[in-house]
Amino acid sequence: MLKKLVAVIAVLALLLALPALLSESMLNASVQMLIAALFATAFALLCGQAGMLSFGHAAYFGLGAFATVHAMNAFGGDGLLPTPLMPLAGAAIGLISGLGAGYFSTQRTGTYFAMITLALAELLHALAPHLKEVFGGEAGISSFRMPAWGFEFGSTIEIYYLVLGWTVLCIALLWGLTLTPFGRLVLGLRENSHRLKFLGYNTHALGTFVFALSAAFAGVAGALQALNIEAANYVVLETQVSTAVLLNTFIGGAKVFFGPAIGAAAMTFFGHVTSDLTRSWLLYQGIIFMLVMMYLPRGIVGEILARFRGEGGAVNPVAVLARFAGILVAAAGFVMAIELTQRFFSTDYKAARQAGGWPAVEFAGHMWAPFAPLTWALPIVLIAAGLGLVTFINRREARRQEAQI
Amino acid sequence: MEQIVFALLNGVIYGLLLFMVSAGLTLIFGMMGVLNFAHASFYMVGAYLAYTLQPVTGFWLAIILAPLLVAGLGIFVERFVLRRVHAYGHAHELLVTFGLSVVIAEVIKMFYGNFPVDYSVPSDLNFSAFALGGMEYPFYRLFMGGVAVVMFAVLYLMLTRTRVGIVVRAAIYRPRMVEALGHNVPMVFMAIFGIGAFLAGLAGAIAGAFYTTNPNMALELGVVVFVVVVVGGLGSMEGAMLASIIIGVMNSLAVGVNVSLADVLARVGLGDWARETGGILTLQLSSLAATLPFFLMLLVLLVRPSGLLGEKE
Numbered sequence: 001m002l003k004k005l006v007a008v009i010a011v012l013a014l015l016l017a018l019p020a021l022l023s024e025s026m027l028n029a030s031v032q033m034l035i036a037a038l039f040a041t042a043f044a045l046l047c048g049q050a051g052m053l054s055f056g057h058a059a060y061f062g063l064g065a066f067a068t069v070h071a072m073n074a075f076g077g078d079g080l081l082p083t084p085l086m087p088l089a090g091a092a093i094g095l096i097s098g099l100g101a102g103y104f105s106t107q108r109t110g111t112y113f114a115m116i117t118l119a120l121a122e123l124l125h126a127l128a129p130h131l132k133e134v135f136g137g138e139a140g141i142s143s144f145r146m147p148a149w150g151f152e153f154g155s156t157i158e159i160y161y162l163v164l165g166w167t168v169l170c171i172a173l174l175w176g177l178t179l180t181p182f183g184r185l186v187l188g189l190r191e192n193s194h195r196l197k198f199l200g201y202n203t204h205a206l207g208t209f210v211f212a213l214s215a216a217f218a219g220v221a222g223a224l225q226a227l228n229i230e231a232a233n234y235v236v237l238e239t240q241v242s243t244a245v246l247l248n249t250f251i252g253g254a255k256v257f258f259g260p261a262i263g264a265a266a267m268t269f270f271g272h273v274t275s276d277l278t279r280s281w282l283l284y285q286g287i288i289f290m291l292v293m294m295y296l297p298r299g300i301v302g303e304i305l306a307r308f309r310g311e312g313g314a315v316n317p318v319a320v321l322a323r324f325a326g327i328l329v330a331a332a333g334f335v336m337a338i339e340l341t342q343r344f345f346s347t348d349y350k351a352a353r354q355a356g357g358w359p360a361v362e363f364a365g366h367m368w369a370p371f372a373p374l375t376w377a378l379p380i381v382l383i384a385a386g387l388g389l390v391t392f393i394n395r396r397e398a399r400r401q402e403a404q405i
Numbered sequence: 406m407e408q409i410v411f412a413l414l415n416g417v418i419y420g421l422l423l424f425m426v427s428a429g430l431t432l433i434f435g436m437m438g439v440l441n442f443a444h445a446s447f448y449m450v451g452a453y454l455a456y457t458l459q460p461v462t463g464f465w466l467a468i469i470l471a472p473l474l475v476a477g478l479g480i481f482v483e484r485f486v487l488r489r490v491h492a493y494g495h496a497h498e499l500l501v502t503f504g505l506s507v508v509i510a511e512v513i514k515m516f517y518g519n520f521p522v523d524y525s526v527p528s529d530l531n532f533s534a535f536a537l538g539g540m541e542y543p544f545y546r547l548f549m550g551g552v553a554v555v556m557f558a559v560l561y562l563m564l565t566r567t568r569v570g571i572v573v574r575a576a577i578y579r580p581r582m583v584e585a586l587g588h589n590v591p592m593v594f595m596a597i598f599g600i601g602a603f604l605a606g607l608a609g610a611i612a613g614a615f616y617t618t619n620p621n622m623a624l625e626l627g628v629v630v631f632v633v634v635v636v637g638g639l640g641s642m643e644g645a646m647l648a649s650i651i652i653g654v655m656n657s658l659a660v661g662v663n664v665s666l667a668d669v670l671a672r673v674g675l676g677d678w679a680r681e682t683g684g685i686l687t688l689q690l691s692s693l694a695a696t697l698p699f700f701l702m703l704l705v706l707l708v709r710p711s712g713l714l715g716e717k718e
Contacts, residue, residue, distance in 0.1 A: 053496055055503070104703055107710050111440040111499060112639065115631040116706065122628045123699035130692055239624060243507060250500060283511035290504040294486065297493045338515075345516050 015164055019157045027156050029272040033265040034167040035224050040249045040264035041171050041257075042217030047246075048254030049178065050210045051190025052106070053114045056121025057218055058241035063097050063124075064090030064219025065226040065236050066135060072143040072226075082148035087166050087223035094219020095212050102211025106204055109193065121242060128234040140233030143226075163224050170217050175257060177213075186210055240282075247289045253299020262301050280342050284335075316400075319393050326389030333382025339363050340379070344370050407540055412657045418546050420653025421553035425608035426626065427633045427645045428560070429601025435640035436577045436597055438495055439487065442502040444605055445627030446509040451475045451606030452613025452622065453513055456524035464527040464614075472606035479602025483595050506623065514620045521619035549611050556604060573597065632698045636705050638715020647713055652698045659694040 018030055039061060047053050064087075071080040071089035081088060105116040128135040135141070145153040153159060177183045185206060188196045193203050226232045245264070252263020267285060274281050296303045343349060343361040352359050360367040368375040430444045454471035462470060482505065490497045526545045533541035564570040576583045576593045584590045613622070633652055637644030705712065 051496070053499065104706055107706055110495065111434075112635060114499060115440070115635050116702070118628060119632055119635070119699045119702055123696050126696045126699075127693075243503075246500075246503070247507070280511065280515060283508060283515065286504055286507035286511055290486070290501060290508060293497060293501045293504060294489050297490070297497060342515050345518075347518055 012168065015168075019160055024156055027160055029269065031156070031160055031163050031228055032272065033268045034163050035221050035228070036245070036248060036264040036268040037261035038167045038170055038224070039218055039221035039245050040252065040260035041174055042214050042221060043245045044249050044254050044257075044260040045174055045177070045186070045217070046211060046214035047249065048256075048260065049183070049190060050186045050207065050214075052109070052207065052211070053117075054105075054211075054214075054242075055114050055118035055246065056242050057117075057215075057245055058237055058239065059101070059121040059124045060094045060098055060215035060218040061222035061225070061241060061245075062232075062234070062237040064094050064222030065232040066141070066222075067093035067219070068223035068226040069141045069143045069232040070134075072145070072230075073141070083145050083153050083227070084148060084151075084162055084165075086227055087220045090219035090221075090223025090226070091216045092219075094222070095216035098212035098215025098219075099208060101215065102208040106207035106211060118242075121237070121239070125234070125237045125239070128237050135234045135237075136232070137234075140231055140235075142231040144230050145227060159228055163228065166220060166224055170220055171261065174217060178257060244285075247285055250299055251285075251289055251292050253302030253305075255298065256302045256305055259299050259301035263299065278339060278342075279346075280338055283338065316397065319397050322393045323390050326386045326393065328386070329389070330383045330386025333379040333384075333386060336363065336382065337376075337379035340368055340375060409658075411540060411542065412660075413654060414542070415546065416654030416657035417650060418550040418553075418653070419657060420650035421550050422608055422612050423626075423630060423633055423653055424646050424649035425553050425556060426605050427630045427637075427649055428557070428642065429604040430630060431634055431637070431640055431642060431645045433598060433601045434634070435642075436573075436580075437487075437594055439498045439502070440495075440631075440634075440639075441598075441601070442499060442627075443482070443505040443509060444502075444601065445623040445630055446506045447475050447479060447602045447605035448609035448612075448626055449513065449618075449620070449623035450478065450509060451609030452524065452618045453517060453522070453609075454606070455610035455613060456522055456618055459524070459527075464530070468607070468610040471610040472603045475606025475609075476599040476603035480595055480599040482602075483598035487598075488591070506627070510620055510623060517620070519620055521617045524613050524618040526614045545615055549615065552607070552611055556607065560600075560604075629698055632702045636698075636702055636712055638712025641712065641714045644712055644714030652701065655697055655701065656694050659697055 019027055022030065039057075043054070043057050046057075067089045068086050071086055072083075074080040080086075101117070101120050105113050105120065108116065129137060145159075147153060151158055153162070178186075185196070185201065188201075189203060189206060189210065193207075196206070197203050222236065225236070244267075248264035248267045249260040250263075251267060252261070253259030271281050271285070274284075278284070292300060298306060340361065340363055343363065349359075349361065358370045360369040360372075362368075426445060426448050429447075430441060433439060433441050433444070451471050454474055455467045458467035458470055461467075482502075486501060486505065487498055490501050526543075530545050530548065532544050535542055564574060572583065572588050573593055576588070576590050580590050583593075609622075616622070629652065633645060633648045636652070637646070637648035
């Protein structure tokens with residue numbers, strides 16, 4: 001417990017000190033990371049703790065964003081609430097829409113539930129362009145932050161602290177929720193809802209309420225996003241938003257409380273860093289997600305925690321390092337193959353070919369010709385070497401464990 | 406009058422196409438309990454493969470080869486991806502196929518770009534089948550409907566009249582018993598997955614030429630197919646058929662109707678108020694056509710949560 005407390009305080013101190021350490025653009029990325037972390041944690045309340053897989057959480061995120069923009073524009077721009085309290089508008093609309101959507105979707109469980117959430121989100125996404133007054137059509141709705149409580153809310157630093165405050169508060173609330181009897185009931189809903197029903201609990205009402213809570217916190221995340229960019233567009237209702245939060249949550253580990261937040265922050269960070277380098281970030285994210293689902297079913301954070309608890313036997317640091325090196329080498333080869341393919345099939349390349357011939361493309365500081373053997377041999381050799389190393393270590397470890405028994 | 410006939414015909418044919426995709430989905434679900442999120446992606450892959458093969462092999466060979474390749478992809482996915490995560494439960498399988506759909510969409514974008522490709526009906530099939538009241542009806546639509554009907558006749562006969570069909574149906578009903586009787590059930594599952602993928606790929610190869618072929622087609626169709634499956638009742642083939650046709654006809658009829666809630670309210674004298682309020686009250690039904698399936702789904706969930714022909718939970 002003490003260890004946890006120290007860790008939490010250390011992370012908080014680091015987050016508070018960040019504006020002094022980072023550049024403007026990295027601070028902006030940190031704001032995005034915090035929002036993604038809050039969104040993923042809210043999402044995990046539903047899909048990790050209550051075991052209800054939602055494919056349409058963009059709806060509540062987006063509604064929160066639009067509600068906030070409308071609240072900011074209310075009374076001729078004076079705002080419904082002082083700027084720091086704006087996310088309450090997002091929370092309110094998230095809660096209300098979550099109650100409605102949750103009532104329908106929790107009629108069914110499992111796969112049906114997932115399909116209904118997807119359909120509800122698509123319904124909103126299909127309606128939004130037609131409702132110009134509410135969603136602002138193609139252009140979206142913009143607004144600006146009013147000064148309040150002696151702050152201008154003009155600089156990135158001020159908005160960083162605002163977002164940090166809300167994110168920490170909401171994640172703390174969600175954490176507190178897991179400690180209450182209600183939090184235990186939510187876990188019961190995941191593990192055995194039939195039994196809960198037998199014990200006399202109203203599982204439909206419980207499910208609806210969990211859904212609404214999750215939607216409310218997602219709404220806060222959407223509100224923070226709207227405050228950050230001072231606008232909202234119906235793009236936030238698109239499936240990509242739902243997809244991103246789902247991938248982030250499960251890459252981190254949906255059933256560990258801080259897994260989703262860490263996963264979302266890490267993925268957003270990588271997305272930001274690689275956005276200048278690659279156009280295929282979503283592809284990598286999808287592949288990472290599939291690999292995590294296939295080989296690390298508890299998510300990256302979940303598996304690391306399980307190792308710390310001593311599950312799966314003693315850890316041999318040399319083997320772990322060797323595996324890690326093998327994966328890195330294979331990943332390098334794979335990224336190279338993908339990036340080269342992407343460049344050879346891009347529209348830029350088609351334009352370059354108009355001049356005739358098959359020009360080489362630039363990757364990692366070198367030029368690669370499309371039909372040179374080395375261009376394709378190098379990634380293949382890297383992938384084979386990396387995977388070979390991992391397989392070799394796995395076999396050796398398996399033999400060692402057998403010998404011990 | 407002619408318009409209504411045409412709209413009905415279009416609707417039924419669109420419904421048949423929907424059924425072609427949802428049949429495989431519901432078959433796989435009934436058998437393995439896996440809702441394959443990537444199923445609509447197979448539809449998209451079918452369209453893109455046919456588009457790629459067409460210049461080399463010609464249209465006819467392309468629409469046969471593309472679904473076969475998609476079936477191969479389906480078998481690969483079942484054998485090496487789904488079977489691996491089977492032990493972690495159904496939610497996990499759903500998530501993996503969801504990840505797969507993301508990866509497939511991104512790979513398609515990588516090779517073909519994030520815009521529609523020029524895959525169109527070959528010119529020797531691009532003629533009108535008949536004319537009614539001065540309007541011509543494209544032959545290709547009838548062709549799509551015909552292929553769908555033939556596929557179903559074959560599938561139905563195979564499932565009900567052959568020995569293989571008996572094993573398959575038994576494997577859906579009692580997989581362990583069938584395994585105990587010495588049949589290779591994982592093999593049957595793999596084959597069914599392949600057939601489902603083949604059907605989706607065929608639908609894509611044929612429909613892609615008529616509708617647009619773009620990287621979003623999987624998602625657009627996928628959502629409707631999931632609605633079909635929920636409305637019809639998961640795992641029920643007849644339900645999927647019924648729901649497909651209903652949604653197809655409903656969609657194509659709604660496109661031609663320019664009525665808004667305000668017009669309805671005008672009948673009871675509230676028209677002016679509704680027009681002033683605006684928003685959802687003045688939206689034309691035709692512009693809402695894309696959202697109608699979702700409303701139907703919500704209605705079905707309220708009235709009959711297990712779907713039109715689904716069994717009670």
